[in-house]
Amino acid sequence: MAVLLQAFGVSFQRAGQAVFEPLDLSLKAGQAIVVLGPNGCGKTTLLRLLAGILSPFPGRVERHAATAFLGHLPGVKGELTCRENLHFLRRFHGMDGLEPDRALARVGLAGLGLRPARALSAGQKRRLGLAGLLVARRKVWLLDEPYASLDDAGGQLVDELLTEHLGQDGSVALSTHQRQPQIGPSVEKLHMAAPGPGEPS
Amino acid sequence: MWRAMGALLMRDLRLAIRHGGESLMPLIFLFAVIILVPLGVGPGPTLLSAIAPGMLWVAALLASLLALEHLFRPDLEDGTLEQWWLGHLPVIGLVFVRLLSHWLITGLPVILFAPLAAQMLYLPNEALGVLMISLLIGTPILSLIGGLAAALTLGTNRGSVLLSILVFPLVVPVLIFATGAVSVAADELSARAHLTLLGALLVLAVTLVPLAVAAALKLNIE
Numbered sequence: 001m002a003v004l005l006q007a008f009g010v011s012f013q014r015a016g017q018a019v020f021e022p023l024d025l026s027l028k029a030g031q032a033i034v035v036l037g038p039n040g041c042g043k044t045t046l047l048r049l050l051a052g053i054l055s056p057f058p059g060r061v062e063r064h065a066a067t068a069f070l071g072h073l074p075g076v077k078g079e080l081t082c083r084e085n086l087h088f089l090r091r092f093h094g095m096d097g098l099e100p101d102r103a104l105a106r107v108g109l110a111g112l113g114l115r116p117a118r119a120l121s122a123g124q125k126r127r128l129g130l131a132g133l134l135v136a137r138r139k140v141w142l143l144d145e146p147y148a149s150l151d152d153a154g155g156q157l158v159d160e161l162l163t164e165h166l167g168q169d170g171s172v173a174l175s176t177h178q179r180q181p182q183i184g185p186s187v188e189k190l191h192m193a194a195p196g197p198g199e200p201s
Numbered sequence: 202m203w204r205a206m207g208a209l210l211m212r213d214l215r216l217a218i219r220h221g222g223e224s225l226m227p228l229i230f231l232f233a234v235i236i237l238v239p240l241g242v243g244p245g246p247t248l249l250s251a252i253a254p255g256m257l258w259v260a261a262l263l264a265s266l267l268a269l270e271h272l273f274r275p276d277l278e279d280g281t282l283e284q285w286w287l288g289h290l291p292v293i294g295l296v297f298v299r300l301l302s303h304w305l306i307t308g309l310p311v312i313l314f315a316p317l318a319a320q321m322l323y324l325p326n327e328a329l330g331v332l333m334i335s336l337l338i339g340t341p342i343l344s345l346i347g348g349l350a351a352a353l354t355l356g357t358n359r360g361s362v363l364l365s366i367l368v369f370p371l372v373v374p375v376l377i378f379a380t381g382a383v384s385v386a387a388d389e390l391s392a393r394a395h396l397t398l399l400g401a402l403l404v405l406a407v408t409l410v411p412l413a414v415a416a417a418l419k420l421n422i423e
Binding site for chain 2: 048051052053054055066067068069071072073074075076077078079080084088091092093094
């Protein structure tokens with residue numbers, strides 16, 4: 001199976017301290033990795049490192065496919081309508097995904113295309129973010145707490161989208177501490193330890 | 202790549218239009234200065250035509266400062282900025298697009314209305330051409346330097362004071378050469394030396410600033 005993303009001994013320094021122990025990781029087509037661990041153990045940092053938003057030190061990350069990152073922040077412009085936001089994302093990341101209206105319908109926001117994104121509820125904003133994943137095809141999805149602020153149906157929707165994505169030879173790394181993703185057997189779990197009390201100097 | 206840059210430019214301009222009033226601020230500012238200063242110093246044509254180059258340029262400079270606070274901060278807060286590092290696009294290109302849209306919103310309107318403002322200040326007609334050229338070369342430098350300051354102060358809360366302190370010393374050469382060019386043109390001398398130096402500054406800024414802005418943004422994202 002094709003390796004889509006590989007990390008070699010990556011860690012990240014904050015104020016001179018490593019956020020977590022250096023770790024190796026590889027994502028293959030059709031594979032999902034669930035990052036687990038208590039608050040503050042560096043789940044978000046790890047995903048941002050994999051996405052290329054942060055530069056690892058030490059270590060390095062190799063990306064062999066287009067990557068999408070969905071974090072705590074919605075990544076959309078509140079002043080623009082849902083459809084305009086998706087239209088922008090589609091053009092920005094490449095035109096090969098779903099049409100904005102179809103993506104909206106897929107995540108349960110049909111008919112809200114003309115609503116400004118700031119007028120959406122927290123859960124609806126999450127769904128808009130998911131729609132953003134669908135408008136441009138990217139093989140690697142890095143999702144930080146994709147289940148946050150979603151209702152049960154929303155959680156199921158995430159599972160469905162993930163299953164579909166994995167079925168199309170995509171791969172996913174996601175962090176969660178509420179719902180466990182129910183997306184079949186191809187899930188690998190990565191437990192991250194709580195940060196130590198810091199070396200005495 | 203061009204499509205992505207085009208998409209970013211269109212979105213930035215669409216946001217500027219949607220903000221409406223905010224985007225008109227540079228022009229309102231320009232005309233506030235042009236109208237208020239004669240009330241303060243007296244409407245005599247000799248005095249006004251002497252200070253016109255400096256006033257027009259200071260107004261253009263302050264107008265470009267107005268929008269700087271919002272150049273990258275909203276994008277940092279709503280998470281659209283971190284998306285710049287995903288995928289295949291060089292961040293420098295995106296920085297360039299963002300600075301271009303800043304210039305289109307703050308610099309271009311000032312240039313378009315400069316002839317009118319110049320008339321209101323009795324600027325000699327011989328100097329108008331040079332004024333326009335100096336604005337065309339100079340306002341992009343203002344956007345570039347301002348963009349650098351905005352990127353550097355992104356991590357500080359309410360960075361506007363720091364931002365102005367950073368910008369002012371860096372734009373002094375621009376101001377000197379640009380107003381110098383207009384003044385010598387008003388005296389019917391050749392402004393070529395001033396304009397050439399201004400052009401050199403533009404080349405320097407266009408080459409180096411996007412690199413520095415990309416690095417500064419990356420630091421602030423981390």
